[in-house]
Structure formats: structure tokens, C-alpha cells
Amino acid sequence: MRLFRLLCPVIGLLFAIQFNAHAQGYVIEKTTDKKVTPIAVDSSDSSTEALAKIAFNSHGAFRLVKPSSASAVIKLTPVGGNQCNVKVVSGNPAQVLFQDTATGDSANNATLRACDMAVKALTNAPGYFAGTIAFVADRTGGKEIWMGDVFFRTAKPVTSDKANAQRPYLTPDGRTLFYRSYMHRFSDVYKQDVASGRRTVFAKYKGTNAGGAVSPDGQNVALILSSPGNSELFIQDINQSRKPRRLTTNRYVEADPTWSPDGRRLIVTSDMAGGPQLYEIPSQGGVPSRLPTNISGYCAEANWNPVDASKIAFTANMGGGYEIALYEFGQGAAKALTSVSGNAMEPVWLNDGRHLIYTEEARGGATKLVILDSETGKRTVITPSNFGNASQAAFVY
Known part of the structure; x- marks a missing residue:
């Protein structure tokens, strides 16, 4: 479940070809x-x-x-x-x-x-096929973090404590995983070495600890901490050599941090305007500035394009459901990239800056991961049909 909904619930082509390889189903929309x-x-x-x-x-x-x-x-x-x-x-x-x-x-x-x-x-653009994904799955009876290749050939769980693990983030080199878990009943952020499985508590302050987005240089982690009294944006160096540095000071709810490609800015979701909207803030601190998406009263879960810093993908409430939308600096209102019968949410860009992975939720609640081409609208389900629920992807190459 996405952080902003947890903290603020009241504000809250033609045909398909089915491929079956090694008992895995991939639906391709032309x-x-x-x-x-x-x-x-x-x-x-x-x-x-x-x-x-x-x-x-x-x-x-x-x-x-x-x-x-x-x-x-x-x-x-x-x-x-x-x-x-x-x-x-x-x-x-x-x-x-x-x-x-x-x-x-x-x-x-x-x-x-x-x-x-x-x-x-x-x-003349990079491929994403050999990338690595981390995601949330409930195949083993509880919500755990899984990792593997984009096409689920090597997918396996990296947590197994049935503690409701959520929202994985990976360092740029893919060697370290950050995620949120309720292992000790409260929401804490954990840091885990992918190769050894060694895990340490990264953020365990009073109240809610969330976030974990790693800066492009791999040196800093964006956290959402409610220890000041409400959820605020903090920056912590990855080795925890000093105390977290606070970037926002207000009475509103912040969530869903994402870094700009150069690491100089972040975007967070905040309810400063009365409902969740996207705000940009310098990574060294400053006054948050609202992005004029002008598409919905609910805009959240932003993800900054790693190749084109003018593009932001995010989740927007539209027509009673959630869709993936695209905002481009200087181009006016945002536009919807999806139109699904259920919900499309939690977008993350791939390394080519063209494709995304997002979570698609059916009306019955089942979730699957989908690759979306932001240029043509082509959608490809990558979760095998017999795998179960998968959501909240992170990606590195």
C-alpha cells in the first residue's frame, strides 16, 4: 500500500497476443x-x-x-x-x-x-532487458520483497519474515536494498545487502519511518519521518555518519520522495494544497514549489526520468480510478499515459528513459507488473499468470 494512502486516506490496441514460455504468460498489446x-x-x-x-x-x-x-x-x-x-x-x-x-x-x-x-x-538508446527489479509479492503467504530479472526467470524472495515489507528501493549498483517493514510492529526502514542478505535497521525513529529512495550517486537516502510530529522529508547519508538532515518543516504530510538525475532536486507528494500534489525542493533545502500538473486533485508517487530531467511520471486519480500520468516541465498540463479498467499506479522509469514499469490493479484487487512504452502506449504484462500478486517495482541496470 502506498505511503500517502496510509497516512492520509481521506484526501486521498487492437488485440492481445499470449506468449507462454516456461509456463510464464506475457500479454502483449499491439x-x-x-x-x-x-x-x-x-x-x-x-x-x-x-x-x-x-x-x-x-x-x-x-x-x-x-x-x-x-x-x-x-x-x-x-x-x-x-x-x-x-x-x-x-x-x-x-x-x-x-x-x-x-x-x-x-x-x-x-x-x-x-x-x-x-x-x-x-x-541508439540503451536496452533494459538485462536489468534487475525488486518488488513486493505475497506468493509465500505474506508481503515480502522479491528480486530478479525483468522477465521473472530468476525471481526469488529476499525477505521471509511475514512482516509486511513494502516499497523497495535499490542503490544504483543494485547491491543494496532499502525497504519499509513492520517487523517490530512499527514502520521502520531497513537496509539489506543483496548478496549476503545481511540486514540492518536504517531508520527507527519515533513514529512512522518510510522512504528509502537512493540518490543517483548512491551516497544519500531520502526518508519520510514523522518523529517531528508529522511526516517530513529528511536526507540521510548512506553510511549514517551523521544525523538525518531535515528538508521540510510544515504541518502537512510529505511522502514518495524521488531524486532528479543530477541529485540536486527532489520531488515529494504533499497535501499543502488540501489534497496530494507534487512539490519540487532543492536537495540542500529550500521552499517547496508545486508542479502545475493540472490534471487531478490527487497526484502522487512521482518518479523522475533518469535520462530526460524534464519528465516526471506519477499516479493521478482520474475518473474514479488511478492512471499513470506524465508531466513535462514547461509543457503545460500533464497528460495520462494509461487508460485501464482498474488502477495503474507506482510508476518507475527504466534506464532508457522511454519505458516504465508500473503496478496494474484489477477491480478485484489482484496486482501485476506492466511495462509501458511512454511513446506508443504499448503495455506488456511481465508478471507470469501463475505467479500471484506483484507490485511496487524498483529497477536498476
Whole structure:
């Protein structure tokens, strides 16, 4: 459950193709955007080809077709246990546009890294396929933090205490995890080493402790602490060598911190205007400034684009439900990126600055993670159909 709702509840294309690989379901919604490039994927190894097709089908810039109809063919050849050769060819006779070998920590990871190389060669933008996600799942009976690859091939729990873990954040190198938990009945923020599983309490002050968003340089953590009497924004250095530094001092509720790509600014949700809206504040302190989203009386859960600092994705209440919206500095009112039958919420940008992962909630309450292409509107469900509920994603590459 999102922090602002916990603290302030009263203010609160055409057709689909189903892919089934290793008992995992991925629903791909087609787009009519004319900028989509028809490509084909080819490999002598069936599992490599299947994974690559799932990956490319999630990317809004591509459409899988037969080789005879493709503008480019991505040829993948596994090499040993953790390498994959990738070759991008085009034309008749075929000409090699790009060729390289990717090394990963497994055969699947090498395949995804090879596919990311092909994305870079074809679009001049980074691929996100080999990224890592952390998220909340209740598959083991309680809300726990899970981690794995974007396509759930390696997903596994990293907490197992049934203490209602929430809202994971990862350091830029993916080695450290921050999250909120009720392990001792109260809301505290924990810091956990991903490799060893070693966990320490990072914020355990009187009242509510939340947040955990890590600065782009990996040196500071944005926290929401209610120890002053109401929820305020604080900055704590990651090694806790000094006391948290307070950035807001008011009688309102702050929540959902997110950092600008250069680490000089943050955006938080606050009810200064009577309902939750987005406010920008310098990371060294200053007067919060409201973002003129002008789209809804409820705007929360902002996430700053890591590539284009002019773009902010957030959750907006629209038409009785929640949708993912996009605000661009200097471009007027925000616009909705989704239109779902249930709720779309908790957006997080991927490393290409084009795609996001968000939580989609059905009217019955079931949740799943979805990749959204902010340019074409293409949506791809990445949570396997037999996995159970998944929400609150974090992403690093």
C-alpha cells in the first residue's frame, strides 16, 4: 500500500497476443505507431530464441515479424555457459550492421545483454532487458520483497519474515536494498545487502519511518519521518555518519520522495494544497514549489526520468480510478499515459528513459507488473499468470 494512502486516506490496441514460455504468460498489446520497426529473431537454440522474443515484444520500438518481412534480423548464438554472440543483419544480400559478444552471469542474462546490444545498435538508446527489479509479492503467504530479472526467470524472495515489507528501493549498483517493514510492529526502514542478505535497521525513529529512495550517486537516502510530529522529508547519508538532515518543516504530510538525475532536486507528494500534489525542493533545502500538473486533485508517487530531467511520471486519480500520468516541465498540463479498467499506479522509469514499469490493479484487487512504452502506449504484462500478486517495482541496470 502506498505511503500517502496510509497516512492520509481521506484526501486521498487492437488485440492481445499470449506468449507462454516456461509456463510464464506475457500479454502483449499491439500499437499502431508507425515508428515501430519490424524485426525478426533467430537462434539455433530454442530457449535463447524464446527469451529474446519475449524481451523484444516488450519494447515499443519493435514488432516481431517473419524474417522475410523484417527490416533487420537479430541472430543470437550461445557461446559456452554465460556468453551470447549477437549479429544484426539487414538487406538482400544480407549485410552485417552490428556484431558483438555479450557476457552475463548466466546463459539467460547473456542472452538479454546481447539483445540490449542489438537495441542500442538499432535505436541508439540503451536496452533494459538485462536489468534487475525488486518488488513486493505475497506468493509465500505474506508481503515480502522479491528480486530478479525483468522477465521473472530468476525471481526469488529476499525477505521471509511475514512482516509486511513494502516499497523497495535499490542503490544504483543494485547491491543494496532499502525497504519499509513492520517487523517490530512499527514502520521502520531497513537496509539489506543483496548478496549476503545481511540486514540492518536504517531508520527507527519515533513514529512512522518510510522512504528509502537512493540518490543517483548512491551516497544519500531520502526518508519520510514523522518523529517531528508529522511526516517530513529528511536526507540521510548512506553510511549514517551523521544525523538525518531535515528538508521540510510544515504541518502537512510529505511522502514518495524521488531524486532528479543530477541529485540536486527532489520531488515529494504533499497535501499543502488540501489534497496530494507534487512539490519540487532543492536537495540542500529550500521552499517547496508545486508542479502545475493540472490534471487531478490527487497526484502522487512521482518518479523522475533518469535520462530526460524534464519528465516526471506519477499516479493521478482520474475518473474514479488511478492512471499513470506524465508531466513535462514547461509543457503545460500533464497528460495520462494509461487508460485501464482498474488502477495503474507506482510508476518507475527504466534506464532508457522511454519505458516504465508500473503496478496494474484489477477491480478485484489482484496486482501485476506492466511495462509501458511512454511513446506508443504499448503495455506488456511481465508478471507470469501463475505467479500471484506483484507490485511496487524498483529497477536498476
